[in-house]
Amino acid sequence: MHNIFINLYKYRELIAALTWKNIVIRYKQAYLGILWAVLKPIMLMLVFTLVKSFVGIETGGLPYPLITFAALIPWVFFQESVSEGVNSVTSNASLIKKIYFPREVFPLTAMVTKLVELLISFAILAGMMIYYQVMPTVQAVWIPAFVLYTMIVALTISFFGAAMNVYYRDIGQAIPIALSLLMYGSPVIYPLSLVQKKLVIEQAAGAWSNDLYFLYTLNPLVGIIDGFQSALIRATQPDFDVIYPGLILILTILPFSYWFFKRAENWFADVI
C-alpha cells in the first residue's frame, strides 16, 4: 500500500507532465480556456438556486447559493476525478502498450488534473464569500484534510473502476449514471440538517429511521460535503459523527481496490 506514496514521489515529474498535458490539451483551442472547468459548478449552482425558489429548502439563515456552491466544490471535484479516473487507463491505451511505468499514475494524474480545477473553484467561492460577507474562520484549516479525504475516496473508486473498465467497458458507461444518482444521495442540493431533521428528530421512517440514517452516512460524500460547509461557511467544527462511517468504509476498501488494480495491471497491455 505504501507503494502508492513511493511511486507518487518517484513519478512526480511524470504526473506533473501528464497533468499539464491534460489541462493544456483540453483548453488549448478553447476561447474561454480553463474557465470551462468552473462553469459546471456555477451552472449547477444557478439551477439549484432557481429550483430552491420553488420548493423552499431550509438553510439555517445562510445564503443558499453560497451553501450550494460550497457543496458543489467537493462534489464536482469528486465526480470528475472518478469519471476521469475510471477512463484514464483505457484512454491511454497507446501509452500502455508501448511503455512501462506504474499504471496507477493514470488515475492519480486524472485526480491531480481535477485538483488544479478545484483551486480555481475555490477562487470563485472566495469571491462569493466576499459578496455575501461571510468570512472564513480558523475552522477553514480543516479544508485541506477534506480535500485529501475526497481524493482518497475518488482514488478508491477509480482504481477499481479503471481496472474493471479495461476488461469491461460497461464500467465506463455505468459510472456517470451511478454518479448522478449518488448526487441525490449526498447533501448537495439540500443541506444535511434536513436529513437529520427528518430521520433523527422526526423519525420519519419509523423503526428504520436510525438504520437509514447510518446507511446515509456510509456515503463518504455526506461527511465531506457537510464538513466543507461547516468549516467554510458555518464556521463550526465539522460533525465527526457524520464522517466516521464513510471514512472507515473507504479506508477498508482502499487497500483492496489498490490490490485489485495492481493485480489487473499485469494484463492491461494484453487486454486493452
Add this chain to the structure above:
Amino acid sequence: MAIIEVNHLTKEYQLGHLTSLKETALNTLRRLAFQPVHERELFKALDDVNFHIDEGEVVGIIGHNGAGKSTLLKHLANISKPTKGEVIVRGSVAPLIEVGAGVNPELTGRENIYLNGAILGIPKKIIQRKLDEIIDFSELEQFIDTPVKRYSSGMTVKLGFSIATTMDADVLIVDEVLAVGDLAFQRKCFDRMEELIKRQGKTVLLVSHNIRQIQRICNRVILLDHGKVNMDDDPQMVCNAYYEQSDKKINANASKSQTVFEGSGELELIEIYFKNHDGQKVDSISYSGDCSLHFKIHSLRELEDVTFGFGFHTTDFLYLTTHNSEEQLNINLLPIGNHEICCDIKNLPLLPGIYSLRFGITAGQTARTVLYGENLKHFQIVGDIPITIREGFFALDAMWTQQTSKQAPVTSTSKA
C-alpha cells in the same frame, strides 16, 4: 552476471471473442476471482524462450511476422507479463518500442519534448540541458513551436527518435526505429545508434526486418520462429539461415500463385536452368567455378532485333549483376518456335549463399519489353571461400603486400 536473463519465457494469448452471454458471465466470475479461463483457444506467442545477454552486447532479433519479436520486447520492457517463466533485467531500460508513442498531436514540438521526456523517465533538468541538442538533432528548429498535428509523419518520428535517444539507460530496446525519416536522417539515426553502442557501450536489443542493418550493427542475432528460438549465433550465420527460410516461404508462395511476369504475350518462357562445366543440369553451382545459364523460350510471333538480359539478385532484391546480350549476340529475326539461348559464365565470383535470377527480353527498334521477370529461379552457390573473405557478395581478386621503404623500415611481426 548477465544484464538480461530470459528463462523459459512462455506467453499465451487467448484467441477470438467470447460468444454466449452465459459463458461471459461465468468467465467474469472466474476472472474476478483471478482464476484461469479455459474456454478459449490459446495461442503461444512465445514458447519456452531462453537466453542471456551480457552487458555491452548488441543483439538483433529477427524472424517472420508473428514470430514473437515484438512480444519478446514487450516482456523485456516490462509491458507484458509472462504466462510462464521469468524475465530478469538488471538495469534501467529505455524502450524505443515505436518511437513517438507518447507524442501528442495537440502539443508543440517543444512541449512534446518535455512530455515525452517525462514519459521516458528523463529528469526535467536533463531535458532542459539537452533541449538544444534534441532540437538540433531533430532538424525541426523552424517548427519546434508548431503543434505536432501540423507536422508531416516523417517530422513526427524524427522528433520521437531525437527524444528517445537522449535517454540515459543501461539497456536500449529498439523496435524498427531505424527506418525513420528520409535517407539522410536514417543515416543520422544509424550513426547515433552506433555511437550509443560503440562509444557508450550500451546493451542494445534491436528488432528489424532490415536484415542488412542487423548484420552490420549487431554482434549476435537471435532468430525467432513461431515463438521459439530457432538460432542464437553469430549474425552472419543466423542471417543466412533466415534468408534461406524466407526463401522457402517465397518459393512456397510463388508456386501457389503464378510468378509475376511482365510480358507482351509474344513470347513464353519455358525453362531456366544452370549447367555446370561438365554439362550437367544443376541447382547449385560451385563458387569460383564455370557454369552456363540456359533459357528455353517459345516465341509465338516473329521478333526483330532481340536482346536478352539477365541479372543476379539477392532474395531481398538487391541487384548484384546484370548482363545484356548486346554486342555479344545479334539476333535480327527470331522466328516462331522454340529456342534456347545460353550464357557462359567463367569464375563465378558470387560468394556462397542463396541468390535469385531475373531475366528480360526486349525487341524492336525501340527496345520494348517483351518479357521481364524477377525472382525467376533460386539457386545456391556452394563451396569454401578463402580465409581472406568473410562477408559480402563478391570475391575480389586481390592481394596484400607490404611496401618496403628504404628510409623508414617498418617492423613486421609476421616475417623476420
